[in-house]
Amino acid sequence: MYQEQFNELYQLVKSYTALLGADLALMTATGKEMYRTDSVLGQNMFPGLQ
Numbered sequence: 001m002y003q004e005q006f007n008e009l010y011q012l013v014k015s016y017t018a019l020l021g022a023d024l025a026l027m028t029a030t031g032k033e034m035y036r037t038d039s040v041l042g043q044n045m046f047p048g049l050q
Contacts, residue, residue, distance in 0.1 A: 042049065
């Protein structure tokens with residue numbers, strides 16, 4: 001019985017880890033896109049600033 005519960009827990013943790021990895025990748029991509037958007041807006045609105 002304990003082995004069965006352990007296997008279920010292992011599968012849950014494994015799935016959670018995969019989902020967390022996917023979420024982190026999406027957050028990273030979103031952050032990069034926000035940075036690019038901010039840079040473009042800043043250059044267009046305030047061309048003299050760096």
